[in-house]
Amino acid sequence: MIKTKRVAVAGFGNVGKGVIEVLLQGQIPELKLEKIVVKHPGKIRPFSVDPSLIVTDFSQVIRDPNIDVIVEVMGGIKDAVSLILSALRNGKDIVTANKVVISQHGNEIFSLAIKLGRTVGFRGTFVGCNALIHDLSLSARRIRRMCAILNGTCNYILSHMARSGISFEQALREAQEKGYAEANASEDIDGLDTAHKIQILLGVISNTYNIPPDIPCEGIRDITMQDIQYAKELGYAIKLLGVIERENGSVTVFVRPTLVPHGTMLASIEDANNAIELENDLGVVSGLIAPGAGTYPTTVAIINDLLDIARGATLMMPTLNTPIVLNDIGNIRGRYYLRLTVKDQPRVLAQITRILGDHDISLASVIQKESAPAEAVPVVMTTHEVKERELRAALEKVDQLEVVKAKTKIIPILEGRGQQPAFIN
Ligand SMILES: NC(=O)c1ccc[n+]([C@@H]2O[C@H](COP(=O)([O-])OP(=O)(O)OC[C@H]3O[C@@H](n4cnc5c(N)ncnc54)[C@H](OP(=O)(O)O)[C@@H]3O)[C@@H](O)[C@H]2O)c1
Numbered sequence: 001m002i003k004t005k006r007v008a009v010a011g012f013g014n015v016g017k018g019v020i021e022v023l024l025q026g027q028i029p030e031l032k033l034e035k036i037v038v039k040h041p042g043k044i045r046p047f048s049v050d051p052s053l054i055v056t057d058f059s060q061v062i063r064d065p066n067i068d069v070i071v072e073v074m075g076g077i078k079d080a081v082s083l084i085l086s087a088l089r090n091g092k093d094i095v096t097a098n099k100v101v102i103s104q105h106g107n108e109i110f111s112l113a114i115k116l117g118r119t120v121g122f123r124g125t126f127v128g129c130n131a132l133i134h135d136l137s138l139s140a141r142r143i144r145r146m147c148a149i150l151n152g153t154c155n156y157i158l159s160h161m162a163r164s165g166i167s168f169e170q171a172l173r174e175a176q177e178k179g180y181a182e183a184n185a186s187e188d189i190d191g192l193d194t195a196h197k198i199q200i201l202l203g204v205i206s207n208t209y210n211i212p213p214d215i216p217c218e219g220i221r222d223i224t225m226q227d228i229q230y231a232k233e234l235g236y237a238i239k240l241l242g243v244i245e246r247e248n249g250s251v252t253v254f255v256r257p258t259l260v261p262h263g264t265m266l267a268s269i270e271d272a273n274n275a276i277e278l279e280n281d282l283g284v285v286s287g288l289i290a291p292g293a294g295t296y297p298t299t300v301a302i303i304n305d306l307l308d309i310a311r312g313a314t315l316m317m318p319t320l321n322t323p324i325v326l327n328d329i330g331n332i333r334g335r336y337y338l339r340l341t342v343k344d345q346p347r348v349l350a351q352i353t354r355i356l357g358d359h360d361i362s363l364a365s366v367i368q369k370e371s372a373p374a375e376a377v378p379v380v381m382t383t384h385e386v387k388e389r390e391l392r393a394a395l396e397k398v399d400q401l402e403v404v405k406a407k408t409k410i411i412p413i414l415e416g417r418g419q420q421p422a423f424i425n
Pocket of ligand 1: 011058099124
């Protein structure tokens, strides 16, 4: 016999309206909408709802014995955390799409839920890859490596710069005009949104809620049209990647712009799409391309969590409190793209390559275009495999040369698939 779960949805914005619409259609017998929490009851909504469903104080649904599950889609941090913790203490299960809350307060939330025997669904915090992660996290095999494009705004900007030859600033403006990027786009373009998702995914695939509060994170602000053109010439696209790699007990995690070889699934992702490539411990690689945000993609993720709760299915909630020790990214061995800004004069390259040689760094390619007489010109190099710490030590000296006019840009190169590691520790 189907036992219906009575649901309150806290939030009637971009995400909430989709969840409310689906629940009001009444086609899912396991789920019944009981209440909707909003901040501004007078606001015009995209469709009308029975006014008796609406409340403005979330403590009303927390205390309501007729509610089994609360969907938190209000956003923000303080109220959302308070709602989630109080609701768990009042015997409710939770479904949330709040990336910031789960990445920064997951420890508190999951440990309380486990103590109280309650469930927290959070597929909506990583919409673009939730289906694949859900299937693989329940499989018997360990995920060894994950490389993912998790921010639609950054991917729109980078793929649009590559396609149309426009500047970063112009591509960002277009992303904002199309409604992809927030007016304050820092969460997207500085990599923070991707970092939140990577932190959550690290917890999921490691089955721990004791995730590091910060991970190495670099956004796409400094990526120039020249970087994109040089990368293309070298056979790569530039993508903002979130990477998790587990090797011999150590975990390497970062969010960085990365050169991804043309002809691979990740390099082919255009516009605001998200994509994920996962490799298990047998070297089997699986991938998924999917929208990473938006009303209906997020609604589907939330409804799947609600259905799992209603059916008593296993949710991919981390259950252990094991701390994760991150590998210092200085220990990464890999290949790198370097963009130097140098004076256009003789013997510049000789000075730079001598320092690199002293650090045992060998170059795979050097590109220096003919240039009009100018104060500074770009020189692009790619390295053979090198330890990142050694590379940074060498570049610190290079950047002090009188002929070098700006800090050298370092972008890692993604290599390998299947049995090959992407970044070798
Ligand atoms: N948008 C996406 O595509 C997407 C995708 C994945 C995850 N998410 C996450 O989903 C969450 C919601 O995003 P959204 O885009 O739907 O936000 P939104 O459009 O700003 O909607 C927020 C809703 O929550 C209500 N609200 C806010 N604070 C409240 C409070 N203290 N008490 C009662 N109601 C409150 C607002 O009420 P009023 O309408 O009355 O002002 C509004 O209906 C965020 O955590 C976001 O990161 C969003």
